[in-house]
Amino acid sequence: MAGVSEEVKEFMKSDTVKDFTKDIEQYHLGPLWEAIPEIMNHTPKPQAQAYLWSDELIKKKMGEAAQIFTPDRGGERRAIYFQNPGLTYRQPWGWASTTQTIYVAVQMLLPGEKAPSHRHSQSALRFISEGQGAYTIVQGERIFMEEGDFLITPKGLWHGHEHVGDEPMLWTDALDIPTLYGIGGTFFDPYEGGLQEPNIPDNFTEKRYRGGMVRPVGDDKYTVAPLANYKWDRTVEGIKGLMSFDPDPHHGFAVEYINPSTGKAANPTLGTRMQHLPAGMHTKALRHTHSTVYQVHRGEGYTVINGTRFDWKKGDYFVVPNWAWYEHYASKDSYLFSVNDIPIMDRFELEIEQAYESNNGHQEVTGEFKAAFR
Numbered sequence: 001m002a003g004v005s006e007e008v009k010e011f012m013k014s015d016t017v018k019d020f021t022k023d024i025e026q027y028h029l030g031p032l033w034e035a036i037p038e039i040m041n042h043t044p045k046p047q048a049q050a051y052l053w054s055d056e057l058i059k060k061k062m063g064e065a066a067q068i069f070t071p072d073r074g075g076e077r078r079a080i081y082f083q084n085p086g087l088t089y090r091q092p093w094g095w096a097s098t099t100q101t102i103y104v105a106v107q108m109l110l111p112g113e114k115a116p117s118h119r120h121s122q123s124a125l126r127f128i129s130e131g132q133g134a135y136t137i138v139q140g141e142r143i144f145m146e147e148g149d150f151l152i153t154p155k156g157l158w159h160g161h162e163h164v165g166d167e168p169m170l171w172t173d174a175l176d177i178p179t180l181y182g183i184g185g186t187f188f189d190p191y192e193g194g195l196q197e198p199n200i201p202d203n204f205t206e207k208r209y210r211g212g213m214v215r216p217v218g219d220d221k222y223t224v225a226p227l228a229n230y231k232w233d234r235t236v237e238g239i240k241g242l243m244s245f246d247p248d249p250h251h252g253f254a255v256e257y258i259n260p261s262t263g264k265a266a267n268p269t270l271g272t273r274m275q276h277l278p279a280g281m282h283t284k285a286l287r288h289t290h291s292t293v294y295q296v297h298r299g300e301g302y303t304v305i306n307g308t309r310f311d312w313k314k315g316d317y318f319v320v321p322n323w324a325w326y327e328h329y330a331s332k333d334s335y336l337f338s339v340n341d342i343p344i345m346d347r348f349e350l351e352i353e354q355a356y357e358s359n360n361g362h363q364e365v366t367g368e369f370k371a372a373f374r
Helices: 006-012 015-025 032-039 055-068 177-183 204-208 232-242 342-347
Strands: 051-053 079-081 103-109 114-120 124-130 132-138 141-146 150-153 159-163 169-175 188-190 253-256 271-277 286-288 292-298 300-305 308-313 317-320 326-330 334-340 353-355
Touching: 006 015, 055 079, 055 103, 124 141, 124 292, 132 150, 132 169, 141 204, 169 334, 232 253, 232 271, 271 326, 286 326, 292 308, 300 317
Parallel strands: none
Antiparallel strands: 051 317, 079 103, 103 169, 114 159, 114 188, 124 150, 124 169, 132 141, 132 159, 253 271, 271 334, 286 353, 292 317, 292 334, 300 308, 300 326
């Protein structure tokens, strides 16, 4: 209780206060005088923790899951989500939470498998980690997926998957599940016919946006992103264009996936970025109100989060909680895909960013994270 006199502190510990607090609890009433230090912090104190899941662990457990679960036996999706160790099922926003606002999982689809269509009030996105030959069908449009592609599934749209190729596919799923679960806004409907049949040409939106940011006339009226698939080669071209200039000191060469109709984030509640860190680049530390989940698409290096070093390589996932100092170092040319909750913070006008000013912008490393199965 900062700023409170010792006399007041002693009084708050007295039997008189304790007895009264216990008395009102039986009527489902609560004492604000005890709650204020916990719920109204001077600066953000996230319950989510910095953490890293190794590619070895993910591949091992997804392989085991493939022997047990199929889309038609044991659930609609073969997906394993990243449960943040600081967020438990007993806490608000704790269920299926990678951060306090973001759910991230890895999904696997094997050749010949189908994942039935459904729709829900959560907005979803996918980043293809490995493989090709599968498609997602969104509102009647079959969208074929390849490694490095970024796809969105806006809320309320029917969507399912089928694998017509010959090698396993893995991708990242990210949704705003903790946010909608916490505010009680969840709706879910299964599609009666199983997997929806196509009713418009394959890769329809991708073909309409072949000109890049040359927007088709009439698309200014879309409220959801009219482009369903952001292809990897186009993303790389965008990053290469930035490399003619100096890199951002905190992010390297980074681009954001946006809605071409509005210029805002491609997903209305989750921000997404791809950043390139050339070998030897060491970004300067900063912290901000939003949280971020990273997937290492290519490369190798480490990230220092609040003084702890997290070594990463291709296929690893790691979390930077909100208001945590962090900086990246790439020992090899690296590409990091990331999901953040900036759109949520912006809606509440809470987004704040601070640069680390000591030691030329770099933290002192005081510990090292040991990942499971590394």
